[in-house]
Amino acid sequence: MATIPPKIKVQLSGSERLQKLKQAFHEKYKQLPVFYACAPGRVNLIGEHIDYCGYAVLPMAIEQNILAAVSFSDSKTIQLANTEPKYKNFTVSVDGISIDRENPQWHYYFLCGVRGIQEHLSLSSLAGMCCMVDGTIPASSGLSSSSALVCCAGLVTMQANQKSLSKVALAETCAKCERYIGTEGGGMDQSISFLAEEGTAKLIEFNPLRATDVRLPDGAVFVIANCCVEMNKAASSHFNMRVVECRIATKMLAKARGLDWSGLLKLGDLQKELQVSVEQMLELVEEALHPEPYSREEICQTLGISAQQLCEDILSANTQHATVFKLYQRARHVYGEAARVLQFKAVCDSSPASAVAQLGDLMNQSHASCRDLYECSCPELDRLVDICLQAGAVGSRLTGAGWGGCTVSMVPGERIDAFLQTVREQYYVPDARRSALEKQSLFVTRPGGGAAIFIEE
Secondary structure (H helix, E strand, O other), rough: OOOOOOOEEOOHHOOHHHHHHHHHHHHHHHHOOEEEEEEEEEEEEOOOOOOHHHOOOEEEEEEEEEEEEEEEEOOOOEEEOOOOOOOOOEEEEEEEEEOOOOOOOOOHHHHHHHHHHHHHHHHOOOOOEEEEEOOOOOOOOOOHHHHHHHHHHHHHHHHOOOOOOHHHHHHHHHHHHHHOOOOOOOOHHHHHHHEOOOOOEEEEOOOOEEEEEOOOOOOOOEEEOOOOOOOOOOOOHHHHHHHHHHHHHHHHHHHOOOOOOOOOHHHHHHHHHOOOOOOHHHHHHHHHHOOOEEHHHHHHHHHHHOHHHHHHHHHOOHHHHOOOOOOHHHHHHHHHHHHHHHHHHHHHHHOOOOOHHHHHHHHHHHHHHHHOOOOOOOHHHHHHHHHHHHOOOOOEEEOOOOOOOEEEEEEEEHHHHHHHHHHHHHHHHHHHHHHHHHHHHHHEEEOOOEEEEEEEE
């Protein structure tokens, strides 16, 4: 695998989308783009909500992506425009970049990538640029549209400032800088966006970041279906609440084992510290945590800290209001899901005759855990999963943060046409809004390539 994002010479005559973007750019800025940058969305096949706990995940890049046309500007500003009219134009001085986490607009995600690269490279001044962005990833769908935008912006900033960074450095930087807008994610989305290769899914591991090819079984295809409920991670506390609950569970379990819990933040780090298996961590959860929700008072009493210390040192900005914490359920999901990811890869590697059925079963277990233990599903997602299974999928689960967005289903190749027809008729056709969105909401996907720079021949 190449270590830096590829720079690919393209003939625009071969891409209607690039031609349209070039034309829109010219109409807006009265000049032509110098280069294009592209970052794909992703679908996570298994391993939900565990990257920020330090555990490996198993995503693949998809064909839907964020594409930006870019030229340089002498105006010392960054001018942003979008081909989608509902996303308003935005201009900011290169010396005045600020990100309003209380108001997560599209341009702030772009500026996360800009600022992240500027800080990583210690650039005292940034090149001025004009950018026109075009996206084909449905927004708030769990397919990583926001992270792809951050990654695309990071790539744009690197290229516009004539620097070179490895894919790993870009992925790690973009994972960190998305926190400027308040999302405390774990790095899966940015990693697969840069490290993806066409034709293969990836096992993404962290600390250090690395990606291993995972060959998916022949005879089955993956289908994405959007439940058409939107969820914006940065605009709600659902996501960060789960991060905080896992953080507190880590500290409570460490305390139960007599460890210094103060420096431990992730359930994965605790397992490393104890040097035991995931199965043994599940046993520890059963022993040390109770299924009833924990109050602030019980957490403070157990850890021997004040309410002020809890707020300042453990809770995030948008979870300060929380009064109860489901530690047992969140930890059980994380350790169970971490085990399922490794089982999924092992089945793909050994490729038994029953591989498709085994992988489908793991996907179904994953959805049940997300729904019941992590509580990150929603009624529409659960109904869509049920329809997909009845339509012939061997496995179906929510993908992405949840609380809306998409399902991913594994379907035997010979059943695909009947599957798509049934899902269409049972989920999309009866609802006018869903029916209008169906073409971009229900599609077969294959492992796509990673982020790249395009230069017109």
